[in-house]
Amino acid sequence: MLRSLKQYVLVPALALAATATTLVVTTAPADAAVISVRVNGALAARNGAANWFTQTRKIKNKQKVTVTCKVSGQYLRGNVRRTAQWDRTAIGDFISHAYVSGNPKLPNCAPAPAPTTAAPVATPVAAVPMGPTGTMTNAQFLAASIPAAQRSQRDTRVPTSVTLAQAILESGWGRSSLSANDRNFFGMKCFNNAPGAYAAGCKSYSTQECNAAGVCSTTVATFRTYATATASFTDHGMALKNLSRYAAAFNYLNDPNQFVAEVHKGGYATDPLYTTKLVALMQKYNLYQYDLAL
Missing domain, CATH: 1.10.530.10 (Lysozyme)
Structure with a gap:
């Protein structure tokens, strides 16, 4: 069968978001989870729930990160699981749950509140398109x-x-x-x-x-x-x-x-x-x- 030949290439966007990255979850207070990062390289956090969004920072080896909720984003095949879940950190950027060891019960991220005239309008984090578009790679x-x-x-x-x-x-x-x-x-x-x-x-x-x-x-x-x-x-x-x-x-x-x-x-x-x-x-x-x- 042609399928058994296994002659294929992996799609770049579905490659590992970080080098041999594994996040280890420990007990956390309230509705957040404290994540100890154990990596062989640095993990990229991004300003949206997909690899094509801008990288906001590099999470260093064994650095602790607090996550508060989850969103649905780019499906990734990580070294822990395959998932479309991304975890939002306490400072508002995102890491892929495909590299999280363990499976904490994070709440879904609440939609951004409607702006009012009494407060300045914050710039929302970019959302993942609902399905493909004609302007993607x-x-x-x-x-x-x-x-x-x-x-x-x-x-x-x-x-x-x-x-x-x-x-x-x-x-x-x-x-x-x-x-x-x-x-x-x-x-x-x-x-x-x-x-x-x-x-x-x-x-x-x-x-x-x-x-x-x-x-x-x-x-x-x-x-x-x-x-x-x-x-x-x-x-x-x-x-x-x-x-x-x-x-x-x-x-x-x-x-x-x-x-x-x-x-x-x-x-x-x-x-x-x-x-x-x-x-x-x-x-x-x-x-x-x-x-x-x-």
């Missing part, structure tokens, strides 16, 4: 897509690796006009000008279609538009789950390569190389590592 696009793809797998059983590969290929890493402008990351079309249950509307775009002989030409089709990126991921998963033409794919939930082959046979795309392209993406970026064991 490839690494950022993948990192931002993982939570939505995994949520889709929980709801529909479509392997996360398949969803990620299709999002990358169909949207050109989020940079196609359809994706950047209308948050359609899977080339989902409108039929009879009906956007369906999850889309906000329909819009015409130029696209490439191929015939049975493999000859491709440019045509115009009507595609779904979405209010949010997550709605696009939800619509994609539900379509694969509910349309009978894709039913055969669900016999291969533990074989993503064959799953995409069956989706291709079901008519998802007319490109004769569609399966080959998706499998190549899954192998190159080891997208299989994000599949959930349901």
Whole structure:
């Protein structure tokens, strides 16, 4: 099987946020946890819950850090766990929980209070985008897509690796006009000008279609538009789950390569190389590592 070849590269944004970093949690007063940092290198704290936010400081080896609450941010594969949780420190910056030894029960960070005329407005900490956008690097696009793809797998059983590969290929890493402008990351079309249950509307775009002989030409089709990126991921998963033409794919939930082959046979795309392209993406970026064991 192609998957067993293990010829892939790891995505830079999903690499370790610090060198061999492990945070050790001890008992803490009130709703905070005092974390003793044990590192072979320094740990980067950032002003947002993702590796692409600005580094605020270096946390030194064995330095104690107080954290007060948790937020959802960039999914990271750390040396302790895989998680999208980031811990907010007492001074307001963030560290990835993927490098925390132990699992303290931190409360969710409360939303910032609405500004009033009686007090100056504080500059909020930058938030992680809800899903991918059209202005991200490839690494950022993948990192931002993982939570939505995994949520889709929980709801529909479509392997996360398949969803990620299709999002990358169909949207050109989020940079196609359809994706950047209308948050359609899977080339989902409108039929009879009906956007369906999850889309906000329909819009015409130029696209490439191929015939049975493999000859491709440019045509115009009507595609779904979405209010949010997550709605696009939800619509994609539900379509694969509910349309009978894709039913055969669900016999291969533990074989993503064959799953995409069956989706291709079901008519998802007319490109004769569609399966080959998706499998190549899954192998190159080891997208299989994000599949959930349901």
